[in-house]
Amino acid sequence: MTRPPVIVTGGAGFIGSHTCRALAQRGFRPIAVDDLRTGHADAVKWGPLEQVDLADTDRLATILARSGAKTVIHFAASAYVGESMQHPLSYYTNNVATTVSLLRAMARCDVTRMIFSSSCATYGIPKRLPITESTRQQPVNPYGRTKLMCEEIIRDHLTSVGGEFALLRYFNAAGADPMGTLRERHEPETHLIPLALLAAAGLRPPLKVFGTDYDTPDGTCIRDYIHVSDLARAHVCALEYLEAGGASTALNLGTGEGLSILEIADAIERLTGHPMPWQPAPRRAGDPPVLVADPSAARDVLGFAPRLSDIDTILRHAAPHFGLEVRHARVA
Template sequence: MAQTVLVTGGAGYIGAHACKVLKAAGFVPVTFDNLNTGWEEAVKYGPFFKGDLMNRADVDAAFAQYRPVAVLHFAALSLVGQSMKDPGKYWRVNVMGALNLIEGAIAAGCLNFVFSSTCATYGDQDGVLLDEETVQKPINSYGASKRAIEDMLVNFGESHGLNHVIFRYFNVAGCDPEGEIGEQHVPETHLIPLMLDAVAGKRPALTVFGSDYPTRDGTCLRDYVHVMDLVEAHVLGLDWLLAGKGNRVFNLGTGTGFTVREVIDHARAVTNREVPIVEGPRRAGDAVALVSGSLRAAAELGWEPKRSTLRQMIGDAWAWAQGPGYRG
């Protein structure tokens, strides 16, 4: 019988892609989502439990009904700018929601936990390639809330034997190349879909936030990972836990950084269209550069980000944005 995995946030962008690869790997993914930011039509690969992590009764009911062998936890508020303006919301929803989930998992005897963390826990460390041993110094409430959840997993691992894999990942982009699911947020804040909307005339222009950063062209520098590469790493992390290999932290990035202007240049090449842009001020909480310097996931999990070129990430996203599933 196939093993069941509870996927929180499984109706969202990354969670839905994770459910697809979990099903392909022989698991039964159960999506747990309140649909505040997710899409019910993205739940295609297993059962759906509509629930809220802020309600412990919902969490307990999901564990009782499906008895999963593991949790993949994606559900979270994730807007850096919003987290700077309303930190209390991020501490309540992200941290308290995770605490309910962790305690619910332990009470149900589900002791394998894969956590979607972020490179935002490292903060702004110019000139540093970030690996798992880099000191964490988050500069916004989003990163701080994710760091707090990492600490909780360590604490509950020591006290209750909760096995965990933590993935700190960099900017996620692209879509399922088969076009079954894609990237769509309300409001949209991610660079590539915003840029492609501007290319398609669905918004007036892409705003470039800050052009005076100490980078090669004055715009922020980021490491981009294709969403399918990213979620395949989560299946490898799940296998790691089920094999009893213990607790581990992995960065997920390619080690190559691109500036905002370089991403725009690639979009011109992929779409063969101009990208309308306007210059805007820096946003509070944005780091100058975030690039992975880690080889641990490759060495220990056998992970290979084989789709994570800008050309493929932008190309897959462009195909999705022109397809029947897109709501833009």
């Protein structure tokens, strides 16, 4: 079944490229819109690539009008917390101003449906766990603030034009396409699982563990890791939900299970036979000890539940891209 085209900003990036694959598998035609500042042209395999900066409203409007798309899935952003603290204006420009530019282009073409990549970073340091969608959003860094501002701008604009939206707040994306056709390639890499795998493969120095004295069972930070192909599928669920007339929504995308850094180190060693060398480092400002989602709203609203997000499956799909063989993983 051939279904309508969908514009995917950031479609050459990690989560965007996996989502293009998931869309194509469900019969949609993904059109990636990406200026390749951190993305990779060779990750765009399931539809055309329009190489354009989202700041260019006129070109966006031309692409939108020509495509006939009725939905935009908006991944394109700068996404490094540390960098956002050093260069906040770049983040307000590339995340907030470009979202306004994109919404203006959509308005010109009467496109009124958006699915947006938000983040658990909008919650800051939560007082209670797990984090639900009604947990107060109090971001503690410019990156998180840009995501919260975008949520509010999208909500205000699309409500004013009678459109609809899904604001999807991801926890930690990890893993890689099970078929091996895509992988995580951030430069510089700051995400824990690729850094840990690179350290285990001897391709990088030992992993710096920022804080070993948190109030967690082993003293290291706990995060909620969701497989990127599960995340991608959640976007297709959100698209089908909105197309079927579902009300606009904001949803957490996580598993509800947390893993500490040292638990990940143990899993890597167990699965690959390689120890993951690490060294303690001071805590980083603004790093919450534990971030774990309450995933029940996504299940209730979208009928979405992760299928690949146990740590063995995440590592089984990611490790080969870092030259590590996984010998003992449970098969999901």
